[in-house]
Amino acid sequence: MNVKKVSSIATAVLFSAIVGGFFLGHVLSPDGEFTTSERRRLAQFPEISASTLQSGTFMTNFEKYSLDQFPLRDSFRSLKAFCAYNIFGQKDNNDIYETEGYLAKIEYPMKENQITGAAVKFNTILDTYLQDAEVYFAMVPDKNYFLAEKHGYLRLDYDRLQNLFFENLSPDFQVIDIFDTLEIGDYYRTDTHWDQAKLAETVDRIAEGMGFTDRLTGAYTENTVENFYGVYAGQSAIAAEPDTLTYLTSDVLDGCTVTNLETGATTVYNLDKLTDGSSMDNYDIFLDGPAALITVENPAASTDRELILFRDSFGSSIAPLFVEAYAKVTLVDLRYLSSEYLGDYVSFGDTDVLFLYSTTILNTSEMLKVK
Amino acid sequence: MVFSGIPFLYFFLPPLLGLYFLIPGKFSWGIRVKNVLLLVFSLLFYAVGEPKYIWLMLGSILSAYIFAQIIDRLEKGRGILLAVSIGISLIPLLYYKYAGFFTENINSIFGADIPVLRLSLPIGISFYTFQLVSYLADVYRRRVPAQRNPLSLALYVSFFPQLIAGPIVRYSDINEMLDHREHTLENFSAGALRFVVGLGKKILLANTLGELCDLYRSTGEKTMLFTWIYGIAICCQIYFDFSGYSDMAIGLGRIFGFHFIENFNYPYMSKGPAEFWRRWHISLGSWFRDYVYIPMGGNRVSLPRWMFNILTVWFLTGFWHGAGWTFICWGLYFAFFLVLEKFAKPVIDKIPVVLQRIGTLFIVMISFMLFDAATMADFVRNVGNLFNFANLAGAETLYYLRSYAVLLVMALIGCTDYPKRAVLRLAEKTGTAPVMQMLTPVFVTGMLIVCTAYLVDGSFNPFLYFRF
Structure with missing residues (x-):
């Protein structure tokens, strides 16, 4: 033959x-x-x-x-993914890139109308509900802030973003700058989010800005969950090493009562999420994952002050670290709860209010349900 | 359904191949049964993509079948019947493809308020209509006898490899193969190789370059460098998209024992627009030559008449590609350069070949920027950006250049015949032809797997020529 x-x-x-x-x-x-x-x-x-x-x-x-x-x-x-990176030499695959051992998703281009739109929406909330409150704003940088420019990836112009946003935000917001309290090591390698155990400096900066430093002890026990594959691990389709998920517990947090009307969760950390198959994201152990409205009541609080936290998913892991300074923390996610119904569920008054939003959400603010 | 999709590759093709090759081909009844099977699968192929228009195609085939029988038998009045039959064949194309365009322009010119039809174009109608016209014309010219078996004619028109995107196969080229064709291992193997080459061109090169073109269209940073990258990318995308699809069609035809004409012959190696069109979409160019240009007198007429013939053919060529002014301008743009080339030939011949090729590439690049433009204003703006020295490059431009550089280089090399020549020369000089031969199955396997990986990773895979 x-x-x-x-x-x-x-x-x-x-x-x-x-x-x-x-x-x-x-x-x-x-x-x-x-x-x-x-x-x-x-x-x-x-x-x-x-x-x-x-x-x-x-x-x-x-x-x-x-x-x-x-x-x-x-x-x-x-x-x-292998072919895209190694044969065709592409810098990213489906907008995900890996550098310094971190996976990140390109956030580009900057949508100025979304940035200004976010500010306008927050101003609306302020005007409608928060006339008697002390209102603060803190912006969370996404991972690209630390990685992209250094390694030649597309990134938002963060200076321009901040200028544009704060120019349009009402001066009644007291701005707390937390950019310099963070570094890339404070974020998970495979996920979009930050590591709760590495937020001490950020919490201190916010506490200082809001005046509750003296009500924080910072005494926590670190607990870990191995083999945490963040959202980018799956999206990137490359063989990424898993992270170790860390969550901080204390007697105060253990004694808190959590109310989540959607899921019925009652604890700050819902560890059932790791095993019961109800979630595909281990980050959901923090305050039961995405939710429109959650309250955390702290019977051990040394004050009757309350905090209303308007937040995105970054807020889930940092909120527990504010709890010991307040009698009650209410977390509102405007992606899931329309602002017109806020008055039905949240009591506004002489409370502290913090808006904590990542640059990613600000650049896609159309998803915030504010009317 | 498109060839470069999971449903075709892994749901349509395997059962068809299995059934087709179970039927013995050595006997005449075997070929007939195979033809019926191909016809059934071809209609299924069409129906899953365009169920409501399958009757339109079948009606057109039936009409052509009846008229061809009569034309073939008549001695007198055949010309009138030919005109009537071609007119009937063209009606669906004119209605579905051009009615909206005409009413819009009539409204615009005369201030009328005729309701504009927004019809979805039946898949493949431009291709199968031209096949039917060529069949009727060839029967009229007695180049071929009318096909007595309606199923054979239906298979010729609806045969799925060439149904939706060509090549525009002439009946005279395959009428013998409908009844007598060989099914050999060599044919199957060569067809499979050709098919995966086309699949790779489409999925790995055209689709990825399409992403780069999309990035340019959506960016606010239309720098001079990015516009040049876009210009090169759109040329490569259209070439690999269309020639890849032709390769897949030719390969599939070969698997089933049919030999279709080549549709592309390294067009970007051309030294002028005329040569480009002898190498680009050959089946369309030759169709217009044989059924429009030459019947009009071709170039054996007076100069004004020749100019008219050229303008008519290129107007129609542009209009065939799409019912829009950008497409008409695209056709006339080539008419201009073809006439210019004809008159300036003595001067052009003195230009170094490399410069002739670069000049041709530039003309073609501008033409595809026009082809791709949503509006004439977009086109003018993009061409202006090619020479906007005040806005050379930005961060986005440089990022995408770095990210797509390897692909662009691969694409540019792939547009030439250099890789093919290099492989042949290497095999000849080193005596490694048998090794190369043995690498064929490895290549086919690897390419098929990698293309599948790209398909599985993405869910959006439109084909550019799908709606022509």
Whole structure:
């Protein structure tokens, strides 16, 4: 048998084996429900009916299904990421990049209308509800602030962002600058968020600005959860080393009563999230993850002062560190609770109010439900 | 459904291949059964993408079948029947593709208020209409006899490899193959190789360069350097997108025993616009030559008439690509350079070949910037940005240049025949042809797996020529 014939046979067999093998693999393997790497539900086999066939929606949904349920899906995504980085020399894959051992997502371009829109929305909350309160604002830099410029990645112009935002924010907000209290080491390598155990300086800066330093002891016990794969670990599809998730406990926090009307959670840290399959993100142990409204009541407080924290997900892990300084902390997430209903659920008055928002949210402020 | 998608690759193709090659091909009934199977799968291929328009295509085929039978049998009045049959074949194309354009322009010119039709274009209508027209014309010219078997004619028109994006296969090129074709291991293997080469061009190069073009379109930083990057990227994207799809079509045809004409021949190696169009979308260029330009008299006419012929052909070529003024201008833009090239040939011939090639590439790049522009104003602005020395580059430009540099270099090299020549020369000089031969299955496997990885990673995979 000559070489050409052997080559032809091998080509035909391999080609047929690949297309046929994955066809059978797809058809015979059971469909998955979730993708933990991307933290979402997988598309299921679409409904077949005369109307879905006629309208073309069956085929559209079938394409999504065939992609989501493809055998060895995560391995294929990893191969794609490998090729993008190492063969085609691309700097990022699906906007995720790795540098200094950290995974980060490019946040670009800066949307000026979103930045000014955020300020306008916060001003609206101030005017509507917070006339009698002491109101503070602290901006949380995303990881790109520390990584992008140094390594040649696209980044927001953070100076311009701050200038633009604070120019439009009401002067009644007292601004607390926490940028210089943070460094890249304070963030998880594989996640967007910061590490609660490394926020002492940031908490001190905010406490100093808001005047509750004397009510903080800072006495906590560090607890860890191994093998924490943050949100970027799955999105990047590269083999990232897991982080160690840290959460701080104390007798005060243990004695607090948490009220989360959506989930019924009653503790500051919901460790059930690690094992009961209700969450695909271990960061959700902090105050039960994303929630419109949560209150934390501290029976051991030395004051009757209350704090209302308007926040994004960064607030979940830093809020417990404010708790010992207040009798009650109310966390409001305007992404899930529209401002027009705030008065129905939150008692405003002579309280401390802190707006704590990351630059990422400010650049996509359309998601804040403020009317 | 497109070839470069999971549903086609891993749900449509495997059962078809399995069934097709289970049917013995050595007997004449085997070929007939294979043809029926191909027809059924081709209609299924069309129906899943465009269920409501399948009857339109079948109606067009039936009409052409009946008219061809009559034209073939008649001695007199055949010309009128040809005109009527071609007119009927063109009606769906004119209605679905151009009705909106015409009403918009009539409204605009005459201040009328005719409701503008916003119709979705039936997939592949521009391609299969041209195939039907060429079939009718060839029957009229007695180049081919009318096909007696309606199923064979339906298979010729609806055969899925060339149905939605060409090449525009002539009936005269494959009528013999409909009844007599060889199914060999060599054909299957060569077809598979050609298919994955096309798949790689489409998925790895065209789609990724498409992302770069999207970045340019959406950026506020339209610097001079970024505009040049965009210009190069859009040329490469369109080339790899379309030639990749043609490769896949030719490869699939070969797997099933059909030999389709080549559609591209390294067009970016051309030394002038005329040569470019002899190498670019060959099946379309030759269709217009044989069914429009030459019947109008070609170049064997007076100078004004020749100019008119050229303008007509290139107006229609642009208009075929899309119902919009940018497409018409795109066609006429080439007409201008073809005429210029014709008259200035003595001068052009004195220019060094390398400069002729660079000049051609520049003309083509500008043409594809026009092709890609949403409006003429966008096009003018983008061309202006090519020479905006006051705004050379910015952070975004440099980032994307770094991120896409390897891909751009690969794409630019891939547009030439240098890699092919290098491999052949290496095999010849070192006597490694057998090794190269044995690497073919490795290449096919690797490319298929990597392309699958890219498909699985992304869920959005539009095909540029899908709606033509």
